[in-house]
Amino acid sequence: MTRILLISGSVSDPSINTETLTQFAALAEEAGYEAGFLRTRLIDMPFYSLQGEGQGGHPTVDSFRQEVSAADAVVFATPQHNGRFPAVLQNALDWSTRLEHRSLWAGKRVGVISVSPGPRKAALANETLRASLAGPFKADVVEPHVEIGKFEELQAAGGVFADPQLRADALAMLEALTR
């Protein structure tokens, strides 16, 4: 069975992105897929430095790399911070920059969800994360990507994926990730 790794780009608690991924995991399970959260805490990863890399990394960097490597596919949910995806995700990706670690992402199927409390759906975060993953990291970024706005309204109406269009998009993403 395809193992889907879920990575929230938010280290806030509570987080509408982490909550959306929890609901995505339930939908995935209902549809017969296996999805589980990244256990490494992005906030525990040190800021990238060449010296840190030279010293052999860090336990959280190693565990992040191992978890990504073991996954068949990865789904991110990202908030938007000042027009792009958050620094904590950038930092995690920076630890995959060196040539010997880029293969972590090369060809790996990746889906991107973005969630915002407002109407703009964190579309810029979604776009910049997809561009980063597909560009330098050569990941296989699948479509459809999923953009979610007005989170509280969706929650009040029964949850994010009670919305028929979002449910259809999420299921199409799951199918594309596991095809």
Ligand SMILES: Cc1cc2nc3c(=O)[nH]c(=O)nc-3n(C[C@H](O)[C@H](O)[C@H](O)COP(=O)(O)O)c2cc1C
């Ligand atoms: C540093 C920072 C920058 C933000 N920049 C944006 C932004 O550019 N666009 C936007 O729609 N919301 C922005 N927000 C609001 C976030 O969308 C909101 O805090 C959201 O709840 C974050 O998702 P989370 O709950 O999963 O952390 C920003 C929030 C923070 C803390």
